Amino acid sequence: METLANLEAFVRSAEFGSFSEAARRLSLTPAAVSRNVAMLERNLGVRLFHRSTRKLTLTEAGETFRLALGNKLDGIQTAIAEVAAGTEEPAGKLKVSMAPTFGVTHILPLLPGFLTRYPRVKAEWHFENRQVDLVAEGYDAAIGGGFDLSPGLVARTLAPAHIVAVASPAYMIGRVPPTDPTNLLALDGIVMRTLQTGRIRVWTMRDVAGRQVAAPLSETTIVNDPNAMREAALLGLGVAMLAVPDVQPALDTGTLVRLVPRWWSDAGAISLYYSSRTLVPLKTRVFVDWIADSFKEQRLAERFAGSLAQ
Template sequence: METLANLEAFVRSAEHGSFSEAARRLSLTPAAVSRNVAMLERNLGVRLFHRSTRRLILTEAGETFRSGIAGNLEGLQAAIAGVSAKGGEPAGTLKVSLPPTLGATQILPLLPGFLARYPRIKPEWYFENRQVDLVAEGYDAAIGGGFDLSPSIVARALAPAHIIAVASPTYMRGRVSPPDPAGLQALDGIVMRSLQTGRIRHWTMRDAAGRETGALLQEKVVVNEPSAMREAALLGLGVALLAVPDVLPALDKGELVRLVPRWYADAGAISVYFASRALLPAKTRAFVDWVIDAFRE
């Protein structure tokens, strides 16, 4: 009977057309993935891939085999993960994608308590500003906002994502704080250009009464990443519009001050995302429940 490792190596190699990319997804070496696939071919007695120096291409037998097992592999992985630990205790590597600042300041501090409760879980956390493909890239969960919700992905809201205007006390020294978001245009703006669209992101802010007005900043400093915006604001280069979790530590320390404090922009929700499975691995369920409970408290 084939091992799960051989089947995983074959399926991921077929998905990505490369042993190297499959190895990266599986946290193995390319040689290990190639060896597992070769062992599978030897045991089945058929060639599954046409190999070239640039790409793997499925043979007819390989395509037939992939069609036969791909839909069952995920359920098998989940079933094994769910019962692999003694007494059903959650165990295994927990691969999670997190936004850098929110992850480091709000999620990482939860880890000691989580590991004390679930010592057989091994965290493998990636701090990155991108929307990962949970299924294709082998993530157990991701935290962030605005992910595309395909039928296979579930989102559980953790907290609202509010965008606020901040600047350093040094920058504001000698300047008049504007009474509303329209007045921000008189100040130097630190803005972000989207790598996906190539456009500068602009926000419409609202207050508690429901009034709305645009917050158009001068494009004095342009970057492509929220943490760089925060660092530029800390350096006294101007005003930045950033999510509350990204700037809360600096606000608490007095390193940044909030401008037009009655106003904010709604960026949706910060959520935890995970694949919808009939048999969700116990490690993933434990993590999702732990994070939701922490944010609720």
Template sequence: MANLESFVRSAEAGSFSEAARRLSLTPAAVSRNVAMLERNLGVRLFHRSTRSLTLTEAGEAFRLGVADHLTGLQAAIAAAATDGGEPAGVLKVSLPPLLGTTHILPLLPGFLARYPRIRPDWHFETRPVDLIAEGYDAAIGGGFDLTPGIIARTLAPAHIVAVASPAYLAGRPLPADPGGLASLDGIVMRARRTGRVRQWTMRDVAGNEMAAPLRDTLVLNEPAAMRDAAVLGLGVAMLAVPDVLPELEAGRLVRLLPRWYADAGAISLYYASRALLPAKTRVFIEWVMEAFAAQHLAERLAGSLGESSRKASPR
């Protein structure tokens, strides 16, 4: 199966190196897999040169014959490669660093105790990955393109709230609405794609909207650094509730304007739609969904539900 997948990904990418990146292999391993497939078939599948990789006529015919069936073959092999029906195999998952380490990684000990033959290959990253092209079994996050063949199951809302440390807020007048944030020091984020400082518009539960004009007193490009800077008392940060929930619940951070939040969409669990979903992927999806329900994470991560379980200012 590895030989077939290496061939198909190399044909798609036109490069052993790019195929290797998508498959989390070395270029040498991909080239070796393709060479083994050629030996087994007794035909040359690629024209190779130092600058290009192109399909031969036989290679193109073979690609057309197997490409549409590769996903089904992968699922069938994954489902069959179990011991007495026990899920097994490498589970490749993409997760946002803060959400992943804070809320998903703690689920792993129980998951592995239940499914010891699954081997996690987890990637903590901020980019939306291409699940199919890069060989991911699942991804958690937001902002993914729902291309054909991709399913998204909502885990929780992605709400952005204004937070600061109790030490920073001591002796300072608290803002009555988002416009009042302009008088405070801002810990802001520079977008990776545009290089611009991210600005937010907040809303309340009644649907009123207002800009949140934070000053760019401190500019950072990583939510974890923004959270830590806020804890250190350097100013006010606009961050997703999942990224600061432990700090809010422990009182290390305080939520300003608890009736206001910015809506950044949803945190979802993404996976490829397959007629026969691999058992390792199916049980992972079920485990995460059940854990979010049991821990009431959708409710706890919602910035629109007030501050009943968090320490915050009264405004």
């Protein structure tokens, strides 16, 4: 029977196309990973990889074997980890990705209670404005919106991702409040140039009656980060279109006000993404439930709904 180390070396090498990268993820030397794979090939009596100085690719037999293994290895590893812990207590590093402003404002405050309840879990939370590859980058979960739901991923919806127009009270002094989204163009705009396309995002706003209107802003101030947009709005530089969760605290304190309050843009949903492996690690399962339950208890889905005038 093959050892778990041999199978893990094969699966990770196939996943990353490199003995060196597999070794880094497994905290082994490349020589050790190569040796484990060679032992597996010898025991099976087939060559699993085509090797060259520049590339590592699966043979036909290797691809067949990888498909046959499927997600079973992850399940075996999780079962071993939980049995080794001696209890059903969640344990291990919990690596999660989330947007900086949203994560720090709404998710980070949930961490003390979570770690008190599950002290054997070690949090490694990354705050970043990008869509990560959960499997390739070793994340247990990610929180955000707009992820490509590739095979093997599950999305658990937490709240709507609604975009609203905001400005500081100081900026609006002496200015006529806009009555509909088209009037926003007359004000100074704080807009974002997306890193992916290099374009300025123009939103279409809607109301509860279903009417839709384009809401372009003048390109008075251009930044490349949502947090910078919010700070620019707080400084009184103009109007910004931002996600409700990112501006909720400022709206609550009155340091920002919502313009055309019955209009919003729908950017989809804020979801919690995780791998749909046959046996999801217990640390991930309890984290998903903790976040989902917290959102329900705090009624965050309702608070983040731009369709509700604030």
